[in-house]
Amino acid sequence: MEYKNELRRFIQEELHQYLSHVSVDLTIFGFHDGQLKVLLLRWKGSDDWSLPGGRIHRDENLDAAAYRSLQERTGLREIYLQQFHTFGEVERYKNFSRQETAVRLGIPADLHGELFRRDVSVGYFALVEFAEVTPTPDRFTDECRWWEVAGVPPLLFDHNDMIRLALKTLRQQLSYQPVGYNLLPEKFTMPELQRLYETILGKPLDRRNFQKQMLAYGLLERLEERKTGGAHKAPFLYRFDREKYGKALEEGI
Numbered sequence: 001m002e003y004k005n006e007l008r009r010f011i012q013e014e015l016h017q018y019l020s021h022v023s024v025d026l027t028i029f030g031f032h033d034g035q036l037k038v039l040l041l042r043w044k045g046s047d048d049w050s051l052p053g054g055r056i057h058r059d060e061n062l063d064a065a066a067y068r069s070l071q072e073r074t075g076l077r078e079i080y081l082q083q084f085h086t087f088g089e090v091e092r093y094k095n096f097s098r099q100e101t102a103v104r105l106g107i108p109a110d111l112h113g114e115l116f117r118r119d120v121s122v123g124y125f126a127l128v129e130f131a132e133v134t135p136t137p138d139r140f141t142d143e144c145r146w147w148e149v150a151g152v153p154p155l156l157f158d159h160n161d162m163i164r165l166a167l168k169t170l171r172q173q174l175s176y177q178p179v180g181y182n183l184l185p186e187k188f189t190m191p192e193l194q195r196l197y198e199t200i201l202g203k204p205l206d207r208r209n210f211q212k213q214m215l216a217y218g219l220l221e222r223l224e225e226r227k228t229g230g231a232h233k234a235p236f237l238y239r240f241d242r243e244k245y246g247k248a249l250e251e252g253i
Contacts, residue, residue: 018055025053027166030130075134125166127182
């Protein structure tokens with residue numbers, strides 16, 4: 001009952017503060033235990049999941065709305081965020097119909113008109129360091145947690161399509177922009193960086209060629225420290241040169 005009352009309050013008191021028919025949706029990637037993960041929300045009183053996102057205040061820039069939503073879900077401020085696609089199909093209910101979605105989420109019939117009107121959604125993807133994120137649900141969800149990309153369940157709306165396209169865009173970017181600074185801890189080994197690239201690309205890479213290519217970019221600084229605790233010879237630790245990385249990100253490699 002409280003959930004339904006919250007929906008009514010939002011429609012009656014707050015919805016007019018936002019742009020109508022336009023929203024943002026966020027595909028937030030993290031890397032942990034050798035797996036690429038994505039942050040999802042579970043709606044109140046249901047077992048149904050979706051991507052984080054939200055509406056845009058009438059006096060708010062589009063990117064600012066995306067950064068605000070991202071900060072609210074992760075607790076992070078300085079995050080790599082990129083707009084990658086606008087989703088504007090007439091029918092955006094892919095796994096469950098409009099009516100099925102309403103029933104699954106327990107939305108009263110008299111609220112359908114406002115909550116299920118046609119929206120155009122601007123998709124963003126973000127790259128974050130897994131350990132730094134505090135997953136935080138919003139007012140209409142009970143849980144916010146990481147899922148392995150390979151194990152994402154059927155999502156509400158067209159959000160599975162969003163994840164697939166965000167991952168495709170990320171893979172394409174590997175050919176001309178650096179990736180890693182936002183997904184790895186400050187210090188990491190070359191095998192850890194290679195594992196990240198292999199996970200994103202979904203295929204193995206030659207170790208020698210990978211290391212040669214990464215060092216050729218001039219973005220990595222090898223430290224005198226070695227990673228300890230392994231069974232084999234401890235590999236050297238590396239870190240990204242933040243200034244060079246930022247410039248390469250802006251200009252492309």
